[in-house]
Amino acid sequence: MSLIHDVLRDLDQRQAPAEQGNAVPAALQSSAATRRRPRWVLPVIAGAGLIAASVAFWWLYLPAAHPIHVPSSDGPSIRPVSPATATPPPSAALASAPTGQESMMQTPAAASLSTKAALLRALAAATPAAPGARLSRPAPSAAPPPPRAAPTAAPTPIPSTRQVDRSLPAEPATSGFGSTRERALALYQSAQSLEGVDAGTAQEKYQEALRLNPRLVAARLRLAEALWSAGERNAAMDTLRAGLGLDPDNGPLALLQARFLAATEHPAEALAILLALRPAPVGNADYYGMIGTLAQQTGHLPMAREAFANALLLAPDNVRWQMGMGITLALQGKSAARPYLEQSLAAIPAHSSVARYLESLLRNLPGSSSPPSP
Secondary structure (H helix, E strand, O other): OHHHHHHHHHHHHHHHHHHHHHOOOHHHOOOOOOOOOOOOHHHHHHHHHHHHHHHHHHHHHHHHHOOOOOOOOOOOOOOOOOOOOOOOOHHHHHHOOOOOHHHHHOOHHHHHHHHHHHHHHHHHHHOOOOOOOOOOOOOOOOOOOOOOOOOOOOOOOOOOOOOOOOOOOOOOOOOOOOHHHHHHHHHHHHHHHHOOOOHHHHHHHHHHHHHHOOOOHHHHHHHHHHHHHOOOHHHHHHHHHHHHHHOOOOHHHHHHHHHHHHHOOOHHHHHHHHHOOOOOOOOOHHHHHHHHHHHHHOOOHHHHHHHHHHHHHHOOOOHHHHHHHHHHHHHOOOHHHHHHHHHHHHHOOOOOHHHHHHHHHHHOOOOOOOOOOO
16 A cells, blocks of 8 residues: 555646646736726827817917018007907916926827927917018098088079989888788778867877887877867977988978978968978979979068969869969069969959958059950
8 A cells, every 4th residue: 555655646746736837927928918008098098189270270270361561660659459369468478388287298299299289379479570471551541622611502492393202102002011011001091070060189100100100200290280270389399300300301390391391470480491301302393393382471572473374284273372472473573373363363262361462463464554344
């Protein structure tokens, strides 16, 4: 038994070194299985790429997109600069370089590029203009023209009927610009139907329509006439002035205002309003007829004759303009007034005060021997 035991022990001793020789020490084993890549490597690589792209954008694109303004050498020129495009001073450019903890977050190459770009921008802002740079020069100051003598005042001419009528169009029957204007138009139409039934309600509806649409000229004209007829002359004039404040060259409003002024014995003011109206309603016979009447009242007989002639061109059968032309020619002592006065006498009551005045003018015409029969 001892012999067998010795043999087995001898075999064990021989096999142990062989197994120990085939085993690889732990220190010499490959570290691929045990070593793993740290997690912070990929973020660092991505951050470095973004920093490099930002530096390239700053270096290549910004100088081309925002050129540096070179001040003029002729004199100091102040140029308004917005905060978004203002060029920083050298100190601000130097201060924009990465320092402290920010430089630690960048790679050495990116940090050096950022510092270099900031220094170059600061030097470019502080460097004077190059010889070939394009400089902006101030516009030469023009000498003031010599003073001219004031022209002598000339009478305002009457617009000719051959001019193009550029007055505002009439108020449309329907409006498609919103519910407010449609409601104003509906109130205006309702007030028209109430004028002969309930004047007070009609005025309230006109006023409500003007509150909704202040430029509804037809409603303003109707309201002013209703107020004038009711004896509220100041309210009527205020209504017209409010409309002329919105549209100073509105022909119908100016004509009605001139008629009201003439009725209150202010013919000169009414005539000035009509003559200053631009564009003049040259296609309106009432416009010329009213100018003729006002010019006749203020003693401007040549102007009145011209205005009545224009009115008769537009309305040849109008008795008022025939009478106005006849009176104007009679006051000038012209026998051409006879046909106009006779036509006017045939169209008015025979025993009225106006007829007696026209008959007296006929008797005083050159070449008249006896008054005509009515």
